Amino acid sequence: xxxxxxxxxxxxxxxxxxxxxxxxxxxxxxxxxxxxxxxxxxxxxxxxxxxxxxxxxxxxxxxxxxxxxxxxxxxxxxxxxxxxxxxxxxxxxxxxxxxxxxxxxxxxxxxxxxxxxxxxxxxxxxxxxxxxxxxxxxxxxxxxxxxxxxxxxxxxxxxxxxxxxxxxxxxxxxxxxxxxxxxxxxxxxxxxxxxxxxxxxxxxxxxxxxxxxxxx
Numbered sequence: 001x002x003x004x005x006x007x008x009x010x011x012x013x014x015x016x017x018x019x020x021x022x023x024x025x026x027x028x029x030x031x032x033x034x035x036x037x038x039x040x041x042x043x044x045x046x047x048x049x050x051x052x053x054x055x056x057x058x059x060x061x062x063x064x065x066x067x068x069x070x071x072x073x074x075x076x077x078x079x080x081x082x083x084x085x086x087x088x089x090x091x092x093x094x095x096x097x098x099x100x101x102x103x104x105x106x107x108x109x110x111x112x113x114x115x116x117x118x119x120x121x122x123x124x125x126x127x128x129x130x131x132x133x134x135x136x137x138x139x140x141x142x143x144x145x146x147x148x149x150x151x152x153x154x155x156x157x158x159x160x161x162x163x164x165x166x167x168x169x170x171x172x173x174x175x176x177x178x179x180x181x182x183x184x185x186x187x188x189x190x191x192x193x194x195x196x197x198x199x200x201x202x203x204x205x206x207x208x209x210x211x212x213x214x215x216x
Contacts, residue, residue, distance in 0.1 A: 008094030008137050008145035012051065019049045022093055026100045030136040035172030039108035046110045047076030047103055051096055053089040055082050066149050066205075067126065068095040071102035076110045078103065094145035098133045105129070106178030115178035123202025124160075127153030128171055131161070152205040156198070159213045160186065 003021040012018040027033065027040055054062070059081045064070060068091065069080045078099045080091035106115045117125050130150035137144055161167035164185060174182040187195045194212075201209035 005093055005142050007143040008092060008097065009143070009147070010093045011090040012093050012096050013088075013090045014050050014053060016049050018096075019051055022096045022100060025093070025097055025136060025140060025142070026104070028136070028140050030132075030139045031168055032132050032135060032172050032176075035169070036104045036108075036176040039104045039106070039176055042108040043076070043104045043110070046108070047078075051091070051099075052077060052079045053082040053091070054079055055087065066122075068092075068148060069099040071099045073102070073107070073110055073113050076103060092145050092147065094133065094137065094148060097136065098129055098148070098150075101129045101132045101136075105175050108176075114175075116174050116180050116183065119174070119180045119183050121199035121203055123153050123204070124157055124199055126150055127155075127157035127202055128175060130154040131157050132175070152207045153202050155207060156202045156209060156213070159210045160198075163189070163213070163216050 002024055003017070005021070005025060012022055023044070059079075062070060062079075068083075069078060071078050078096070080095055080099065082089050083092065084090050102114065103110075114125065120128065127150060130148065131154050134144060134154065157171075161171055164170055170182045170185070173179045186198075189195075190198060190213075198209055198213065201212075
């Protein structure tokens with residue numbers, strides 16, 4: 001029987017059933033699912049069906065200080081930071097769901113890094129992934145998990161989405177279909193240097209850039 005999550009802070013482990021249960025949340029109702037629905041069977045076939053874990057020391061050696069998980073788009077492997085205090089190897093469901101959003105981002109069959117990574121930069125890329133994660137949780141009435149490291153980046157991305165009538169569609173098609181041209185309104189609006197400054201600010205978790213982005 002599938003597990004029903006009430007909170008994104010609930011624990012998930014390396015058991016295959018936990019992977020399947022978080023996958024079920026990913027594939028459930030959300031404003032984004034129409035954009036990645038066709039990616040789901042491709043990503044499912046390409047990926048190992050379990051989460052892997054590293055302790056804090058080993059995770060730090062990966063050089064990733066701003067995240068709680070790593071999705072290897074070459075292989076589909078997902079590695080999560082073990083947040084237990086005794087090596088029990090578990091993570092919050094919200095962190096695992098965030099990584100599954102990376103997994104189904106274009107290309108869904110893995111083998112290459114996320115197509116629009118360079119266009120968005122690390123900050124906006126992670127912020128967009130977290131926005132999708134949060135919206136999935138909200139639509140399914142799952143309590144959010146606040147111990148992640150993406151709050152500022154997600155807020156910056158939300159301010160960008162709000163500028164456009166079809167902001168969700170624009171970012172969704174870019175992320176999940178790999179259509180970089182969908183992002184062309186951003187440098188058009190802010191100028192190339194201006195948009196580069198926004199990308200840099202997002203990578204630095206600098207919320208002050210929201211004033212520069214402005215309101216719709």
